[in-house]
Amino acid sequence: MEVFCPLSSFIGETMKAVQFSRYGGPEVLEIVEVDPPHPGPGELRIRVRAAGVNPSDWKRREGQYRAFEEISFPSGVGVEASGIVDEVGPGVSSAFVGDAVFGYGRATMAEHAILTHWVHKPDDLPFEIAGGLPVISETAWRSLDELDVKAGEALLVSGAAGGIGSAVIQLARVRGITTIGTASPQKHDYLKDLGAIPTAYGLGLAQRIRQLAPNGIDAALDVAGSGIIPELIAITGDPARVLSVADFSAEEYGAKFSRGPPRGPERVLADVARLYSKGLFRLHIERSFPLEQTAEAQVISAAGRVTGKLIISP
Numbered sequence: 001m002e003v004f005c006p007l008s009s010f011i012g013e014t015m016k017a018v019q020f021s022r023y024g025g026p027e028v029l030e031i032v033e034v035d036p037p038h039p040g041p042g043e044l045r046i047r048v049r050a051a052g053v054n055p056s057d058w059k060r061r062e063g064q065y066r067a068f069e070e071i072s073f074p075s076g077v078g079v080e081a082s083g084i085v086d087e088v089g090p091g092v093s094s095a096f097v098g099d100a101v102f103g104y105g106r107a108t109m110a111e112h113a114i115l116t117h118w119v120h121k122p123d124d125l126p127f128e129i130a131g132g133l134p135v136i137s138e139t140a141w142r143s144l145d146e147l148d149v150k151a152g153e154a155l156l157v158s159g160a161a162g163g164i165g166s167a168v169i170q171l172a173r174v175r176g177i178t179t180i181g182t183a184s185p186q187k188h189d190y191l192k193d194l195g196a197i198p199t200a201y202g203l204g205l206a207q208r209i210r211q212l213a214p215n216g217i218d219a220a221l222d223v224a225g226s227g228i229i230p231e232l233i234a235i236t237g238d239p240a241r242v243l244s245v246a247d248f249s250a251e252e253y254g255a256k257f258s259r260g261p262p263r264g265p266e267r268v269l270a271d272v273a274r275l276y277s278k279g280l281f282r283l284h285i286e287r288s289f290p291l292e293q294t295a296e297a298q299v300i301s302a303a304g305r306v307t308g309k310l311i312i313s314p
């Protein structure tokens with residue numbers, strides 16, 4: 001049973017949080033004791049149960065987003081989480097203290113964090129999975145929408161075994177789209193289980209695709225960002241049907257690039273939670289880490305071999 005701390009119990013109390021005070025490698029991450037945050041208008045605070053690790057966490061820490069995103073130091077880490085509401089901001093009437101929720105927020109790798117966009121978590125959706133759903137679900141959903149892939153069409157996903165790829169395969173299957181996904185050979189059974197036709201990436205991709213999809217590929221999604229936009233355009237025959245979420249050069253070739261921040265992601269999160277409850281969507285958690293091992297989790301994420309998702313459980 002969940003034990004709630006009344007707000008008054010935080011007066012004078014601190015919480016553990018992951019922070020960094022300068023750009024750099026994983027060594028700049030610190031576990032600090034800070035005052036718990038309080039939600040602003042339209043926000044919630046949760047007792048965090050699980051926070052998803054995303055490549056954006058370590059890219060932001062390394063300063064890769066410096067050109068287009070200002071951060072003030074010390075900065076928290078993490079953009080998504082699940083947990084139990086323990087404080088409700090002004091104007092919020094759709095959630096109450098004690099509710100189980102998941103969604104987008106800030107500095108979510110902490111014992112308590114603010115959520116800015118959330119939905120209620122169904123009882124059958126574990127906190128650990130819910131905390132890793134927001135970014136991959138919204139990105140996968142948005143990519144399929146922007147590529148305008150229709151039922152009966154064939155989609156190629158480059159980088160299918162990671163978080164976004166895993167979500168795309170399953171959402172595409174629900175929409176009646178056939179997916180061919182690339183991953184290293186030891187992950188091909190994983191892709192098949194999710195509903196994709198697997199193939200290896202690297203030399204000879206176009207030839208392998210011709211054999212697997214003799215009627216051609218209608219659209220291609222680049223999740224891996226491995227520099228193959230021209231090859232994906234050649235495979236689809238139309239730059240307008242190639243979209244990347246990871247390769248900023250895509251638009252130079254006439255392909256699309258899709259970026260956040262998410263606008264109104266609540267509908268997607270609620271739909272994905274419903275698909276989970278119906279057994280039509282799952283998320284493989286490769287590993288869960290305590291808050292103190294956030295740096296190790298980021299190192300593993302940055303190595304680029306994660307299958308499914310990594311989670312921090314404070």
Ligand SMILES: NC(=O)c1ccc[n+]([C@@H]2O[C@H](COP(=O)([O-])OP(=O)(O)OC[C@H]3O[C@@H](n4cnc5c(N)ncnc54)[C@H](OP(=O)(O)O)[C@@H]3O)[C@@H](O)[C@H]2O)c1
Nearest residue numbers: 055159161162163164183184201224226245246259260306
């Ligand atoms: N634009 C946006 O809105 C947006 C939103 C969220 C994330 N992103 C970006 O999207 C990218 C993917 O995120 P993610 O969470 O899915 O990452 P992830 O879970 O860390 O992806 C890891 C997977 O990538 C695969 N991979 C690595 N190199 C590959 C290659 N050359 N070809 C095919 N697959 C390869 C790996 O499979 P193997 O081990 O088999 O190689 C691994 O399973 C990141 O760059 C992230 O920053 C963009």
